[in-house]
Amino acid sequence: KVKMGGYNPVFTPAQEEELKQYIHMFEESLFGLTYRDVRRIAFQLAEMNGIPHTFCRNKQEAGKDWLYGFKERHPSVVLRNPEPTSIARAMGFNRVVVGHFYDNLESLLTQYKFSPNDIYNVDETGLMTVPNKPSRVLALRGKKQVGVISSAERGTLVTVELCMNAAGNFVPPMFVFPRKKENLRLMEDAFPGSFATYHPSGWINKELFIHWFKRFVEYS
Structure with a gap:
Protein backbone atom coordinates (compact mmCIF):
# COMPACT_ATOMS: atom_id res chain seq x y z
CA LYS A 1 0.00 0.00 0.00
CA GLU A 83 -22.08 23.12 -13.54
CA PRO A 84 -25.67 24.29 -13.95
CA THR A 85 -27.52 21.71 -16.03
CA SER A 86 -28.42 24.06 -18.87
CA ILE A 87 -24.81 25.24 -19.25
CA ALA A 88 -23.42 21.72 -19.02
CA ARG A 89 -25.78 20.53 -21.74
CA ALA A 90 -25.02 23.50 -23.97
CA MET A 91 -21.27 22.93 -23.61
CA GLY A 92 -21.67 19.21 -24.23
CA PHE A 93 -23.66 19.55 -27.45
CA ASN A 94 -21.08 20.54 -30.03
CA ARG A 95 -19.54 18.95 -33.11
CA VAL A 96 -16.41 17.65 -31.38
CA VAL A 97 -18.23 16.04 -28.45
CA VAL A 98 -20.99 14.56 -30.60
CA GLY A 99 -18.42 13.20 -33.03
CA HIS A 100 -16.51 11.65 -30.14
CA PHE A 101 -19.71 10.01 -28.91
CA TYR A 102 -20.40 8.37 -32.28
CA ASP A 103 -16.78 7.28 -32.62
CA ASN A 104 -17.10 5.50 -29.27
CA LEU A 105 -20.43 4.00 -30.31
CA GLU A 106 -18.98 2.67 -33.57
CA SER A 107 -16.02 1.19 -31.71
CA LEU A 108 -18.29 -0.61 -29.22
CA LEU A 109 -20.60 -1.92 -31.94
CA THR A 110 -17.63 -3.25 -33.90
CA GLN A 111 -16.03 -4.84 -30.83
CA TYR A 112 -19.09 -6.45 -29.23
CA LYS A 113 -21.43 -6.93 -32.23
CA PHE A 114 -24.46 -5.60 -30.36
CA SER A 115 -27.81 -6.35 -31.97
CA PRO A 116 -30.72 -3.87 -31.84
CA ASN A 117 -32.17 -5.96 -29.00
CA ASP A 118 -29.06 -5.20 -26.91
CA ILE A 119 -29.11 -1.40 -27.28
CA TYR A 120 -31.35 0.36 -24.76
CA ASN A 121 -32.22 3.94 -24.01
CA VAL A 122 -33.67 4.90 -20.64
CA ASP A 123 -34.97 8.23 -19.43
CA GLU A 124 -37.38 9.65 -16.92
CA THR A 125 -40.20 12.08 -17.42
CA GLY A 126 -42.35 14.03 -15.00
CA LEU A 127 -46.12 13.98 -15.41
CA MET A 128 -48.61 16.27 -13.69
CA THR A 129 -51.83 14.66 -12.50
CA VAL A 130 -53.72 17.86 -13.38
CA PRO A 131 -52.95 19.60 -16.72
CA ASN A 132 -51.38 23.02 -16.34
CA LYS A 133 -52.94 24.30 -19.54
CA PRO A 134 -56.37 23.43 -21.03
CA SER A 135 -56.28 21.59 -24.35
CA ARG A 136 -57.53 23.33 -27.49
CA VAL A 137 -61.14 22.54 -28.37
CA LEU A 138 -63.39 22.93 -31.41
CA ALA A 139 -65.92 25.78 -31.30
CA LEU A 140 -68.23 27.73 -33.59
CA ARG A 141 -66.49 30.37 -35.69
CA GLY A 142 -67.09 33.88 -34.41
CA LYS A 143 -67.60 32.95 -30.78
CA LYS A 144 -65.38 35.25 -28.73
CA GLN A 145 -65.03 33.12 -25.60
CA VAL A 146 -65.00 29.36 -25.22
CA GLY A 147 -65.40 27.90 -21.75
CA VAL A 148 -64.06 24.64 -20.43
CA ILE A 149 -64.52 22.91 -17.10
CA SER A 150 -61.15 22.53 -15.43
CA SER A 151 -60.02 21.12 -12.13
CA ALA A 152 -59.27 23.53 -9.32
CA GLU A 153 -56.83 21.03 -7.86
CA ARG A 154 -53.16 21.68 -7.89
CA GLY A 155 -51.44 18.92 -9.84
CA THR A 156 -48.90 16.61 -8.26
CA LEU A 157 -45.77 15.32 -9.95
CA VAL A 158 -45.43 11.65 -10.84
CA THR A 159 -42.12 10.46 -12.30
CA VAL A 160 -42.13 7.67 -14.89
CA GLU A 161 -39.00 5.70 -15.81
CA LEU A 162 -39.19 4.61 -19.45
CA CYS A 163 -36.87 2.27 -21.33
CA MET A 164 -36.87 0.91 -24.90
CA ASN A 165 -34.37 -0.88 -27.11
CA ALA A 166 -33.46 -0.22 -30.74
CA ALA A 167 -35.68 -3.12 -31.88
CA GLY A 168 -38.76 -1.36 -30.50
CA ASN A 169 -39.25 -3.51 -27.41
CA PHE A 170 -39.74 -1.75 -24.11
CA VAL A 171 -39.46 -2.53 -20.42
CA PRO A 172 -42.66 -1.99 -18.40
CA PRO A 173 -42.39 1.46 -16.82
CA MET A 174 -41.77 2.31 -13.20
CA PHE A 175 -43.92 4.98 -11.56
CA VAL A 176 -42.69 7.11 -8.66
CA PHE A 177 -45.65 8.50 -6.73
CA PRO A 178 -45.26 11.44 -4.33
CA ARG A 179 -46.25 9.67 -1.15
CA LYS A 180 -44.75 7.52 1.62
CA LYS A 181 -47.31 4.72 1.91
CA GLU A 182 -48.25 2.18 -0.74
CA ASN A 183 -51.57 2.62 -2.53
CA LEU A 184 -52.39 -0.18 -4.99
CA ARG A 185 -55.31 1.76 -6.44
CA LEU A 186 -52.86 4.09 -8.14
CA MET A 187 -51.86 1.26 -10.47
CA GLU A 188 -55.37 0.23 -11.53
CA ASP A 189 -55.53 -0.30 -15.33
CA ALA A 190 -51.78 0.28 -15.63
CA PHE A 191 -49.89 -1.43 -18.43
CA PRO A 192 -49.11 -5.09 -17.54
CA GLY A 193 -45.78 -5.38 -15.76
CA SER A 194 -45.72 -1.74 -14.66
CA PHE A 195 -44.84 -1.24 -11.03
CA ALA A 196 -45.12 1.53 -8.47
CA THR A 197 -42.58 3.00 -6.09
CA TYR A 198 -43.03 5.80 -3.59
CA HIS A 199 -41.04 8.85 -2.53
CA PRO A 200 -42.32 12.01 -0.81
CA SER A 201 -40.99 14.26 -3.59
CA GLY A 202 -42.21 12.14 -6.49
CA TRP A 203 -38.67 12.20 -7.92
CA ILE A 204 -36.48 9.20 -8.59
CA ASN A 205 -33.33 8.78 -6.49
CA LYS A 206 -30.36 6.42 -6.39
CA GLU A 207 -32.15 3.70 -4.41
CA LEU A 208 -35.20 3.74 -6.66
CA PHE A 209 -33.05 3.61 -9.79
CA ILE A 210 -31.24 0.54 -8.48
CA HIS A 211 -34.65 -0.99 -7.79
CA TRP A 212 -35.65 -0.23 -11.38
CA PHE A 213 -32.37 -1.59 -12.74
CA LYS A 214 -32.95 -4.97 -11.09
CA ARG A 215 -36.29 -5.19 -12.87
CA PHE A 216 -34.60 -4.12 -16.10
CA VAL A 217 -32.16 -7.04 -15.83
CA GLU A 218 -35.11 -9.44 -15.50
CA TYR A 219 -36.75 -8.16 -18.68
CA SER A 220 -33.61 -7.70 -20.76
Whole structure:
Protein backbone atom coordinates (compact mmCIF):
# COMPACT_ATOMS: atom_id res chain seq x y z
CA LYS A 1 0.00 0.00 0.00
CA VAL A 2 1.07 3.57 -0.67
CA LYS A 3 1.55 5.85 2.33
CA MET A 4 -0.24 9.20 2.22
CA GLY A 5 1.15 11.71 4.71
CA GLY A 6 0.01 10.86 8.22
CA TYR A 7 -2.92 8.79 6.99
CA ASN A 8 -3.01 5.06 6.49
CA PRO A 9 -4.18 4.22 2.97
CA VAL A 10 -7.69 2.85 2.61
CA PHE A 11 -7.28 1.06 -0.72
CA THR A 12 -4.49 -1.02 -2.20
CA PRO A 13 -2.71 0.26 -5.34
CA ALA A 14 -4.67 -2.30 -7.38
CA GLN A 15 -7.98 -1.05 -5.99
CA GLU A 16 -7.07 2.57 -6.67
CA GLU A 17 -6.05 1.64 -10.21
CA GLU A 18 -9.45 0.02 -10.69
CA LEU A 19 -11.13 3.18 -9.40
CA LYS A 20 -9.03 5.30 -11.75
CA GLN A 21 -10.06 3.17 -14.74
CA TYR A 22 -13.68 3.49 -13.64
CA ILE A 23 -13.38 7.29 -13.67
CA HIS A 24 -11.78 7.22 -17.12
CA MET A 25 -14.57 4.97 -18.40
CA PHE A 26 -17.15 7.56 -17.39
CA GLU A 27 -15.09 10.32 -18.99
CA GLU A 28 -14.94 8.40 -22.28
CA SER A 29 -18.71 7.95 -22.09
CA LEU A 30 -19.09 11.75 -21.76
CA PHE A 31 -20.32 11.47 -18.17
CA GLY A 32 -17.50 13.14 -16.25
CA LEU A 33 -17.65 12.59 -12.49
CA THR A 34 -17.58 15.43 -9.97
CA TYR A 35 -15.47 15.55 -6.81
CA ARG A 36 -18.48 14.50 -4.76
CA ASP A 37 -19.29 11.65 -7.15
CA VAL A 38 -15.84 10.13 -6.64
CA ARG A 39 -16.00 10.57 -2.86
CA ARG A 40 -19.31 8.73 -2.78
CA ILE A 41 -18.02 5.98 -5.05
CA ALA A 42 -14.98 5.54 -2.77
CA PHE A 43 -17.29 5.14 0.23
CA GLN A 44 -19.40 2.56 -1.60
CA LEU A 45 -16.29 0.68 -2.73
CA ALA A 46 -15.01 0.44 0.84
CA GLU A 47 -18.40 -0.57 2.25
CA MET A 48 -19.19 -3.22 -0.35
CA ASN A 49 -15.78 -4.84 0.00
CA GLY A 50 -15.62 -4.70 3.80
CA ILE A 51 -12.56 -2.42 3.74
CA PRO A 52 -11.89 -0.59 7.05
CA HIS A 53 -12.15 3.17 6.64
CA THR A 54 -12.83 6.42 8.49
CA PHE A 55 -15.09 7.92 5.83
CA CYS A 56 -18.19 9.86 6.91
CA ARG A 57 -21.07 7.44 7.36
CA ASN A 58 -23.68 10.17 7.73
CA LYS A 59 -22.86 11.68 4.34
CA GLN A 60 -21.79 8.30 2.92
CA GLU A 61 -18.73 9.73 1.21
CA ALA A 62 -14.95 9.82 1.56
CA GLY A 63 -13.27 12.92 2.96
CA LYS A 64 -11.59 15.70 1.02
CA ASP A 65 -8.20 14.64 2.37
CA TRP A 66 -8.61 11.21 0.79
CA LEU A 67 -9.64 12.80 -2.52
CA TYR A 68 -6.64 15.15 -2.63
CA GLY A 69 -4.30 12.26 -1.86
CA PHE A 70 -5.92 10.17 -4.59
CA LYS A 71 -5.41 12.97 -7.12
CA GLU A 72 -1.75 13.33 -6.11
CA ARG A 73 -1.16 9.61 -6.59
CA HIS A 74 -3.01 9.62 -9.92
CA PRO A 75 -2.27 12.93 -11.69
CA SER A 76 -3.90 11.68 -14.90
CA VAL A 77 -7.29 11.87 -13.16
CA VAL A 78 -8.99 15.19 -13.84
CA LEU A 79 -12.24 15.81 -12.00
CA ARG A 80 -14.67 18.55 -12.94
CA ASN A 81 -16.65 20.96 -10.81
CA PRO A 82 -20.44 20.70 -11.11
CA GLU A 83 -22.08 23.12 -13.54
CA PRO A 84 -25.67 24.29 -13.95
CA THR A 85 -27.52 21.71 -16.03
CA SER A 86 -28.42 24.06 -18.87
CA ILE A 87 -24.81 25.24 -19.25
CA ALA A 88 -23.42 21.72 -19.02
CA ARG A 89 -25.78 20.53 -21.74
CA ALA A 90 -25.02 23.50 -23.97
CA MET A 91 -21.27 22.93 -23.61
CA GLY A 92 -21.67 19.21 -24.23
CA PHE A 93 -23.66 19.55 -27.45
CA ASN A 94 -21.08 20.54 -30.03
CA ARG A 95 -19.54 18.95 -33.11
CA VAL A 96 -16.41 17.65 -31.38
CA VAL A 97 -18.23 16.04 -28.45
CA VAL A 98 -20.99 14.56 -30.60
CA GLY A 99 -18.42 13.20 -33.03
CA HIS A 100 -16.51 11.65 -30.14
CA PHE A 101 -19.71 10.01 -28.91
CA TYR A 102 -20.40 8.37 -32.28
CA ASP A 103 -16.78 7.28 -32.62
CA ASN A 104 -17.10 5.50 -29.27
CA LEU A 105 -20.43 4.00 -30.31
CA GLU A 106 -18.98 2.67 -33.57
CA SER A 107 -16.02 1.19 -31.71
CA LEU A 108 -18.29 -0.61 -29.22
CA LEU A 109 -20.60 -1.92 -31.94
CA THR A 110 -17.63 -3.25 -33.90
CA GLN A 111 -16.03 -4.84 -30.83
CA TYR A 112 -19.09 -6.45 -29.23
CA LYS A 113 -21.43 -6.93 -32.23
CA PHE A 114 -24.46 -5.60 -30.36
CA SER A 115 -27.81 -6.35 -31.97
CA PRO A 116 -30.72 -3.87 -31.84
CA ASN A 117 -32.17 -5.96 -29.00
CA ASP A 118 -29.06 -5.20 -26.91
CA ILE A 119 -29.11 -1.40 -27.28
CA TYR A 120 -31.35 0.36 -24.76
CA ASN A 121 -32.22 3.94 -24.01
CA VAL A 122 -33.67 4.90 -20.64
CA ASP A 123 -34.97 8.23 -19.43
CA GLU A 124 -37.38 9.65 -16.92
CA THR A 125 -40.20 12.08 -17.42
CA GLY A 126 -42.35 14.03 -15.00
CA LEU A 127 -46.12 13.98 -15.41
CA MET A 128 -48.61 16.27 -13.69
CA THR A 129 -51.83 14.66 -12.50
CA VAL A 130 -53.72 17.86 -13.38
CA PRO A 131 -52.95 19.60 -16.72
CA ASN A 132 -51.38 23.02 -16.34
CA LYS A 133 -52.94 24.30 -19.54
CA PRO A 134 -56.37 23.43 -21.03
CA SER A 135 -56.28 21.59 -24.35
CA ARG A 136 -57.53 23.33 -27.49
CA VAL A 137 -61.14 22.54 -28.37
CA LEU A 138 -63.39 22.93 -31.41
CA ALA A 139 -65.92 25.78 -31.30
CA LEU A 140 -68.23 27.73 -33.59
CA ARG A 141 -66.49 30.37 -35.69
CA GLY A 142 -67.09 33.88 -34.41
CA LYS A 143 -67.60 32.95 -30.78
CA LYS A 144 -65.38 35.25 -28.73
CA GLN A 145 -65.03 33.12 -25.60
CA VAL A 146 -65.00 29.36 -25.22
CA GLY A 147 -65.40 27.90 -21.75
CA VAL A 148 -64.06 24.64 -20.43
CA ILE A 149 -64.52 22.91 -17.10
CA SER A 150 -61.15 22.53 -15.43
CA SER A 151 -60.02 21.12 -12.13
CA ALA A 152 -59.27 23.53 -9.32
CA GLU A 153 -56.83 21.03 -7.86
CA ARG A 154 -53.16 21.68 -7.89
CA GLY A 155 -51.44 18.92 -9.84
CA THR A 156 -48.90 16.61 -8.26
CA LEU A 157 -45.77 15.32 -9.95
CA VAL A 158 -45.43 11.65 -10.84
CA THR A 159 -42.12 10.46 -12.30
CA VAL A 160 -42.13 7.67 -14.89
CA GLU A 161 -39.00 5.70 -15.81
CA LEU A 162 -39.19 4.61 -19.45
CA CYS A 163 -36.87 2.27 -21.33
CA MET A 164 -36.87 0.91 -24.90
CA ASN A 165 -34.37 -0.88 -27.11
CA ALA A 166 -33.46 -0.22 -30.74
CA ALA A 167 -35.68 -3.12 -31.88
CA GLY A 168 -38.76 -1.36 -30.50
CA ASN A 169 -39.25 -3.51 -27.41
CA PHE A 170 -39.74 -1.75 -24.11
CA VAL A 171 -39.46 -2.53 -20.42
CA PRO A 172 -42.66 -1.99 -18.40
CA PRO A 173 -42.39 1.46 -16.82
CA MET A 174 -41.77 2.31 -13.20
CA PHE A 175 -43.92 4.98 -11.56
CA VAL A 176 -42.69 7.11 -8.66
CA PHE A 177 -45.65 8.50 -6.73
CA PRO A 178 -45.26 11.44 -4.33
CA ARG A 179 -46.25 9.67 -1.15
CA LYS A 180 -44.75 7.52 1.62
CA LYS A 181 -47.31 4.72 1.91
CA GLU A 182 -48.25 2.18 -0.74
CA ASN A 183 -51.57 2.62 -2.53
CA LEU A 184 -52.39 -0.18 -4.99
CA ARG A 185 -55.31 1.76 -6.44
CA LEU A 186 -52.86 4.09 -8.14
CA MET A 187 -51.86 1.26 -10.47
CA GLU A 188 -55.37 0.23 -11.53
CA ASP A 189 -55.53 -0.30 -15.33
CA ALA A 190 -51.78 0.28 -15.63
CA PHE A 191 -49.89 -1.43 -18.43
CA PRO A 192 -49.11 -5.09 -17.54
CA GLY A 193 -45.78 -5.38 -15.76
CA SER A 194 -45.72 -1.74 -14.66
CA PHE A 195 -44.84 -1.24 -11.03
CA ALA A 196 -45.12 1.53 -8.47
CA THR A 197 -42.58 3.00 -6.09
CA TYR A 198 -43.03 5.80 -3.59
CA HIS A 199 -41.04 8.85 -2.53
CA PRO A 200 -42.32 12.01 -0.81
CA SER A 201 -40.99 14.26 -3.59
CA GLY A 202 -42.21 12.14 -6.49
CA TRP A 203 -38.67 12.20 -7.92
CA ILE A 204 -36.48 9.20 -8.59
CA ASN A 205 -33.33 8.78 -6.49
CA LYS A 206 -30.36 6.42 -6.39
CA GLU A 207 -32.15 3.70 -4.41
CA LEU A 208 -35.20 3.74 -6.66
CA PHE A 209 -33.05 3.61 -9.79
CA ILE A 210 -31.24 0.54 -8.48
CA HIS A 211 -34.65 -0.99 -7.79
CA TRP A 212 -35.65 -0.23 -11.38
CA PHE A 213 -32.37 -1.59 -12.74
CA LYS A 214 -32.95 -4.97 -11.09
CA ARG A 215 -36.29 -5.19 -12.87
CA PHE A 216 -34.60 -4.12 -16.10
CA VAL A 217 -32.16 -7.04 -15.83
CA GLU A 218 -35.11 -9.44 -15.50
CA TYR A 219 -36.75 -8.16 -18.68
CA SER A 220 -33.61 -7.70 -20.76
